[in-house]
Amino acid sequence: MKEEKTQVADIDRSLYDFRYEEDERDYLGSGITADIIKEISDEKGDADWMREFRLKSMEIYNKTPMVEWGPSIEGLDIDNIVTYIRTKSRMNTDWNDVPDDIKNTFEKLGIPQAERESLAGVGAQYDSELVYHNVRKEVAESGVVYTDLESAMHDERYAEMIHTHFMKLVPPTDHKFAALHGAVWSGGSFVYVPKGVRLEIPLQSYFRLNAKGAGQFEHTLIILEEDSYLHFIEGCSAPKYYEAGLHAGCVELYVGKNATLRYSTIENWSKNMYNLNTKRALVDEGGKIEWVSGSFGSHVSYLYPMSILNGRGARAEFTGITFAGEGQNLDTGAKIVHNAPDTSSYMNTKSISKSGGISTFRSAVTVNEKAAGSKSAVSCESLMLDRISRSDTIPVMDIRTDKADVGHEAKIGRISDETVFYLMSRGLSEEEAKAMIVRGFADNVSKELPLEYAVEMNNLIGLEMKGSIG
């Protein structure tokens, strides 16, 4: 584990150095003061190291400029970022204040009332504990630990392990919103899978929907020991509404030797949200990370799950779909770093742009000097549904060894008239025909999801195609 840390630091140092070289701007006033951080820390009963960590992160946040690429975040009131941080006292949204189109979407997706309130951040405790309860027994018997991160930090069985891992994979220096996260993070899950344990049933973050803290700065930490297997599912198709409008979450995944982790996400943040999320996996020898990702909501998204292949034979697979509709600017993709010999990566992404939406696929595949014998294949396909939308593909491959085998292909186009006519000739209306084609287009992701999620995702696509999503 110690060696891994150093290698991670190696990668990060270059990022850190580079940013400071370029930093000629004055630091931005943040509106976050040490007092607010201390308030959060007190509320949570943080250990000293965590308190220090939060304060240091705040400093880094203040000094770090915003990146110079990607969608504009001018709608985010950066100078008053404190307004986005909801401590306990500010957490209760009134159901009456939840926008109508959000409520309508819940209606159309058939979400039960109690869940709706929970999804909308209304203080009500949704008793997902009931659903989880049955699963919990099986999980506990296997030795898998699945609990909320804050409690785990105060649990003497896990405190040390968490301390060693917390924000080492995504340090606060990584980028401005990682620093913000480090300062104000709240809530989230901790999962530990012991050596040799294979959990066949997927763990769902949905179970912990209304655990302590609002979901917007939640931190997920998953550690898989050697030879283990886990499938973790994050999110759900129902829109998550936060009045505050900023989600700066962080996911850190440690995949041990010969272990496999499948991390599935359907993100459907409400359309006022700025989703600046950071997800990263460190994969050891023979290990494998499988990302399955469906991005549907939010006003602006920055989302590039990163896989660092740090041991011989490590593998990463990324399957994703992004649907950018009206008023959305979704900048998504993936980053893969090949840092050891015989590593392999595979990416299959699709994107859809409609009604003026902007979808950008942004990726980086780096094959380092130490990664001889590595292979990488990236395939991305974009579908434009009309003339007012945008779709950009910005991939980068940086290869530093001759013994690598890297391929990349990208395509962009529209739904063919021929295909629409064919479906219409079988009785589907033009609208239905297009929805069916788009669902088919998205099947790279839906076929990787458990059935109920795939069905939800298809419903979501149907609603997006009709333009009736909130």
Add this chain to the structure above:
Amino acid sequence: MSQLLEIKDLTAGVEEKELLHSVSLTVGAGETHVLMGPNGAGKSTLGSVIMGSPEYAVSGGRLFFEGEDITDDSADKRAKRGIFLSFQNPVEIAGVTLSEFLRNALEQVTGKHLKLWDFKKKLRSCMEILGMDASYADRDLNVGFSGGEKKKAEILQLLVLEPKLAILDETDSGLDVDAVKTVSAGIDEYKKRTGGSLIVITHNTKILEALRVDKTHILAAGQIAAEGGAELVDEVITNGFEKYIKGGK
């Protein structure tokens, strides 16, 4: 007493060119019609125009189905009325299985929600008639299908959807002898079950051997050059289309 399908002075084409010139044709309920002609005559075009393909623009004439003017109807509306086109080169649709697609189509056309179990039973029995392996149902629609498999899949759809009028565009082309037999059996079954009408577009005649032809139309250079009964088919087999190409305007 109105005919099932009535085409009156239909003129249609694409941006650069007029392909059908004042074509008139009627098809009665339960009848089997054959549309033949040399390559490039406009047979497929006529089939597509009857189905409502957006590729072609109708610049003159009208189309009537069951006495109602359908000239301005979109393709799905025509499908709901009971018109079906078996395509010459069906498109592939990735991510949508044959079964899922057909169930959707059947629900559209009948306007009724179908229980999954009932649908699967129906699908299976239709697949058996065509000697299609059950695994095709879960394959993505037409993806990776050979020419013959695609044609069979079209006839499968014909059997499941049971339209009032089926236009078969070169369904037999590219099929081997056994495949032609199977497809013919499928068409036969369709007729038996529904008593529907057929317009068989072809320029060879194997597929007609099993059918009782009521009327034959010869299309050449976008116009009806001749019409007759089943005997016209034999005449064409013997003498070819020459006299229609030279004689027809």
Add this chain to the structure above:
Amino acid sequence: MEKIILNKLPVPTFGWLKVNSAERDAAAFGTGKEREVLLADGSRAELSGGRSVFEVTAAENEKTSAVIYISGSEGKELTTNVKAAAGAEVKLVQVYENSGPAIGSVNADIAENAAFELVQLYIGGKDTVSGIYADLAGRNSRFKADIGYLLDGDEKLDINLVASHAGKKSQSEISVKGMMRGSSEKTFRGTIDFLNGSSGAKGAENEEVLLLDETVRNKTVPLILCAEEDVEGSHGASIGRIDEAQIFYMQSRGIPVDKIYELTARSRIAQVVSKISDKDTADRVNAILTGGEEDG
């Protein structure tokens, strides 16, 4: 030390990748007044130093072709302006065989029904920074680029190609084939940009590069930007791979694997050389390319 920023990527990406632009010291690349040269059809120009601006123009329905050979160890800078009027055809061949630093840019305006064919070979080049901007403004305008490079030692090549589709039914076809050895470094940025209004446009870009020594450094950035529905865009990049069937076939004819890579790389570049219609230039290039081979 006057720093200039060249070859900017039309849409910047992650800063840490350092591909958003190329920064250079202006003085190293040629100083002095710009020399202006009008290239008529069939002309061959040679540039060995200083700063030059070349004009290659074809009037309506005319055909023009020209060759520019860049050589020598002196720092140099060249700008080539190509104008293809309606219905015209322009073919431009550029061979970079410079052993010193060079900055080159090709700016092409392609009108309705006109075509611009560009053939570029980089077979020398201490530090070459090359920009290619094709403005497919006219309806049905066409741009074809065949680029080949062979880098060795500590040579550096930085290319930024942008095919900007404004005209309806415009077409671009970009093919880049290369081989890298030694500690050479290369960045290729290729952008196909479909502007709103370019319905019916088609753009295809492909890069194939073989890496023959472990100290090489290759960056490939193939962009597709799209603001129009009815277009077809594709790009492909293949780095370090040769089709297994091909390897097997060559092995079955007795050729060892490492020789296969070199042979394949050379044959790919030869494909680009074959597009040079000017015999003298082609001979000159081939002499350099075959100069290093041991077996005849």
